Amino acid sequence: MAKDRKVHEEETQEEAPIYGDILETVLSHVPLIDLVSASQVSRSWSGAVSSSLRHLKRIKPWLIVHTQSTRPPYATTAHAYDPRSGDWIQIHHQPPTDHVSALRSSHSTLSYMLSPSKFAFSSDPLRLTWHVVDAPLVWRTDPIVAEVGDSVVVAGGACDYEDDPLSVEVYDRRNGEWSACQSMPAMLKDSAASTSLSVAVHGGKMYVAEKCSGLTHSFDPNSKAWRGPYDLRPDQGVFCLVIESAGGNLIAVGVVGSPESIKTVKMWKFSGESLEDVEVVGEMPEEMVEKLKGESSYVPSVNVVARGSFVFIHNPSEPEEVIQCDIGNGRCRWGSVRNAVVNDTTRMQRMVVGCSDVAMVDLRKAMLMDDSLRFAAKHLE
Amino acid sequence: MELGYAGGVIDVPRTDRRIMSTMVEWCKKHTDEAATSDELKDWDVEFVMDMDQVFLSHLMLAADYLDGTELVDLLEQKVANMIKGKN
Numbered sequence: 267m268a269k270d271r272k273v274h275e276e277e278t279q280e281e282a283p284i285y286g287d288i289l290e291t292v293l294s295h296v297p298l299i300d301l302v303s304a305s306q307v308s309r310s311w312s313g314a315v316s317s318s319l320r321h322l323k324r325i326k327p328w329l330i331v332h333t334q335s336t337r338p339p340y341a342t343t344a345h346a347y348d349p350r351s352g353d354w355i356q357i358h359h360q361p362p363t364d365h366v367s368a369l370r371s372s373h374s375t376l377s378y379m380l381s382p383s384k385f386a387f388s389s390d391p392l393r394l395t396w397h398v399v400d401a402p403l404v405w406r407t408d409p410i411v412a413e414v415g416d417s418v419v420v421a422g423g424a425c426d427y428e429d430d431p432l433s434v435e436v437y438d439r440r441n442g443e444w445s446a447c448q449s450m451p452a453m454l455k456d457s458a459a460s461t462s463l464s465v466a467v468h469g470g471k472m473y474v475a476e477k478c479s480g481l482t483h484s485f486d487p488n489s490k491a492w493r494g495p496y497d498l499r500p501d502q503g504v505f506c507l508v509i510e511s512a513g514g515n516l517i518a519v520g521v522v523g524s525p526e527s528i529k530t531v532k533m534w535k536f537s538g539e540s541l542e543d544v545e546v547v548g549e550m551p552e553e554m555v556e557k558l559k560g561e562s563s564y565v566p567s568v569n570v571v572a573r574g575s576f577v578f579i580h581n582p583s584e585p586e587e588v589i590q591c592d593i594g595n596g597r598c599r600w601g602s603v604r605n606a607v608v609n610d611t612t613r614m615q616r617m618v619v620g621c622s623d624v625a626m627v628d629l630r631k632a633m634l635m636d637d638s639l640r641f642a643a644k645h646l647e
Numbered sequence: 648m649e650l651g652y653a654g655g656v657i658d659v660p661r662t663d664r665r666i667m668s669t670m671v672e673w674c675k676k677h678t679d680e681a682a683t684s685d686e687l688k689d690w691d692v693e694f695v696m697d698m699d700q701v702f703l704s705h706l707m708l709a710a711d712y713l714d715g716t717e718l719v720d721l722l723e724q725k726v727a728n729m730i731k732g733k734n
Contacts, residue, residue: 283704284704284707284726288707288711288719288723291723292723292726292727293727293730295723295727295728296727296730296731297731300730300731304730369690499681598659
């Protein structure tokens with residue numbers, strides 16, 4: 267049957283061009299990384315790619331997952347998940363190897379490595395470009411680090427014997443200089459480290475929330491001043507509150523119950539000068555709460571990254587499942603995806619999760635950047 | 648070209664005997680009540696396996712013209728896979 271078709275084509279020599287609706291539908295089934303070359307076939311294909319992306323299957327933010335070995339030379343791997351096509355992509359590229367230290371991230375768009383002498387950070391969508399500058403003056407083991415506009419804010423995480431464990435320094439990317447700022451609010455003195463705090467960048471400010479209490483402060487890198495506190499815990503049953511910026515609002519994901527016995531996971535959005543207007547965005551369906559609990563049913567905290575209207579939530583103790591939620595158009599569409607990066611080897615390693623808006627221009631730039639930079643689509647099972 | 652469809656005749660422009668017979672073959676298989684959905688899936692994979700771009704583009708146009716949406720979906724996925732670099 268199939269063999270019959272390998273017949274000489276005397277009858278149909280000319281190619282019937284594929285165009286219009288059919289071409290755009292075909293392209294909606296093609297992963298974003300392959301659309302780059304598809305858009306270079308011809309002008310009409312380039313138009314079809316744009317139209318297909320705009321009307322049929324829009325671009326969605328990517329989940330960026332890095333792992334880092336805990337043994338020298340501390341090799342890293344980089345993968346990304348594209349919700350649009352449901353593909354996992356391996357990115358073959360290494361952060362700078364001469365100044366390697368623990369890879370970390372405090373919020374969705376910035377990854378960094380901090381050593382006593384150097385501070386390396388990356389915030390481009392695919393984390394390909396790394397900037398290496400002198401480390402801030404105060405040595406910190408576990409600070410919160412956020413990029414707000416042209417500034418990179420490094421706060422807290424300083425050792426006990428330092429003068430000021432709440433010290434804040436800001437790196438200005440325009441002139442390459444560090445400056446000291448108003449310290450973090452005194453009430454954070456026992457929790458001024460990234461393990462107890464969650465960070466979100468929204469409306470040109472950095473918001474810092476204490477996970478256990480929901481008490482939140484904001485920092486403006488222009489005035490270099492702190493404001494707050496704001497009480498962002500709308501439900502007293504929440505034992506862990508994590509903030510992020512999504513869907514145009516400051517949002518919070520709250521885990522209700524206790525680490526050993528979680529009842530539910532809810533999402534709220536805040537607006538108003540002092541974040542006084544609270545609205546429920548949605549509640550995680552039971553089947554996804556079960557996935558978050560994993561085998562141990564232990565959820566001490568959750569990790570939340572977001573971009574655009576997409577929110578990704580996972581349990582760092584049971585990272586196999588990532589719960590995703592699209593909060594666009596006033597709705598809440600929940601889904602889950604198996605984290606293809608998690609395996610017996612990577613479970614023993616450091617894993618850093620971020621989220622990026624990846625556009626065609628970013629992929630084109632990446633493919634031109636480095637001959638050895640390759641994307642390999644990695645499929646589950 | 649006559650198709651004997653519901654008693655009427657459908658004129659299909661710019662197509663040839665091979666395209667039509669391929670489509671009839673697909674329709675016959677997919678209207679076979681004895682075939683299970685798994686069997687149909689495997690048959691579909693083999694059906695498109697050796698098709699080249701020229702043949703595919705003609706077949707897609709003809710199927711689209713006849714509103715054979717299921718067949719069009721299958722062919723669109725096949726072309727998308729070819730763009731992906733798989734086959």
